[in-house]
Amino acid sequence: MTDPRRPTSAFHAANADPAVTARLVAALDAQAENPGVRRLREWAHAQLAARPGERALDVGAGTGSETLVLAAAVGPDGTATGVEPHPGLRAVAEQRAAEAGSAARFVDGDALALPWPDGGADLVRCERVLQHLDEPARAVGELARVLAPGGRVALLDTDWATFVLHPVAPEVGPALGAVARATAAAPEAGRRLAGWLAAAGLTVDRVGAEVLLHDPRAITWPVVRGLATAAVGRGLITGAQRDRLYADLTAAAERGAFHLSVTVFAAVAHRPG
Numbered sequence: 001m002t003d004p005r006r007p008t009s010a011f012h013a014a015n016a017d018p019a020v021t022a023r024l025v026a027a028l029d030a031q032a033e034n035p036g037v038r039r040l041r042e043w044a045h046a047q048l049a050a051r052p053g054e055r056a057l058d059v060g061a062g063t064g065s066e067t068l069v070l071a072a073a074v075g076p077d078g079t080a081t082g083v084e085p086h087p088g089l090r091a092v093a094e095q096r097a098a099e100a101g102s103a104a105r106f107v108d109g110d111a112l113a114l115p116w117p118d119g120g121a122d123l124v125r126c127e128r129v130l131q132h133l134d135e136p137a138r139a140v141g142e143l144a145r146v147l148a149p150g151g152r153v154a155l156l157d158t159d160w161a162t163f164v165l166h167p168v169a170p171e172v173g174p175a176l177g178a179v180a181r182a183t184a185a186a187p188e189a190g191r192r193l194a195g196w197l198a199a200a201g202l203t204v205d206r207v208g209a210e211v212l213l214h215d216p217r218a219i220t221w222p223v224v225r226g227l228a229t230a231a232v233g234r235g236l237i238t239g240a241q242r243d244r245l246y247a248d249l250t251a252a253a254e255r256g257a258f259h260l261s262v263t264v265f266a267a268v269a270h271r272p273g
């Protein structure tokens with residue numbers, strides 16, 4: 001079995017030096033501001049409908065923003081726990097919870113071996129984690145294991161086959177798409193969420209989706225540079241094609257015509273009582 005927290009992922013615990021952590025936090029904070037992400041999160045929280053006194057788990061909690069939402073919903077009689085294996089992200093989540101006066105707590109752990117008893121959670125959410133795992137279906141089985149009868153689960157994840165960048169030369173676009181898909185261990189996680197839940201013995205109640213759409217006037221340089229640099233490094237495009245890409249995107253952004261998008265899907269299910 002492969003290590004789910006594999007070193008190739010930026011989120012691997014080994015990549016915990018402060019500079020890497022700061023980049024991850026900046027990326028997650030930027031995504032949290034994206035209107036599509038906000039809408040899908042709100043939709044998923046509404047579907048989960050956490051009630052006072054419930055026990056909530058946020059698996060792969062990142063900076064803990066959604067664990068804090070769960071903590072507020074379950075109140076002082078409930079518990080909201082973020083499972084986060086990356087020590088740098090976990091420290092940020094703990095600090096933000098303390099600053100907000102939230103009762104959310106954070107623990108080390110792995111989606112494939114949750115530090116939680118069978119049936120010990122009333123609700124579970126897991127956002128944009130499964131795409132990073134080599135065995136995402138097994139992880140969903142683990143989420144189902146900790147869910148109490150009648151408990152609810154929300155999965156949110158990207159489908160990298162929906163990645164669109166524009167304008168891009170015809171010979172460069174497929175190369176960047178291939179690199180985008182290769183950044184995730186399970187790049188088609190988004191389309192598989194409902195199937196994984198059903199295979200884990202859960203009843204799928206609702207599915208949803210939002211487009212993570214970027215500002216047409218501001219190039220998301222960390223994403224664009226990351227993909228283009230990797231494409232050059234793999235010999236998929238030349239340095240000249242990369243420079244042309246940067247020039248084309250810059251000109252497009254100046255006239256408000258830059259486009260970068262990817263679809264994030266969600267599926268909500270419950271464990272039959």
Ligand SMILES: C[S@@+](CC[C@H](N)C(=O)[O-])C[C@H]1O[C@@H](n2cnc3c(N)ncnc32)[C@H](O)[C@@H]1O
Pocket residue numbers: 004005011012028059060061062063083084085086089109110111112126127128129132133
């Ligand atoms: C793209 S981030 C998403 C964070 C947060 N859920 C959000 O949506 O902002 C992926 C998260 O999955 C975590 N992660 C990676 N491998 C994991 C594993 N095996 N078990 C649990 N979490 C994992 C990472 O540390 C990181 O916090």
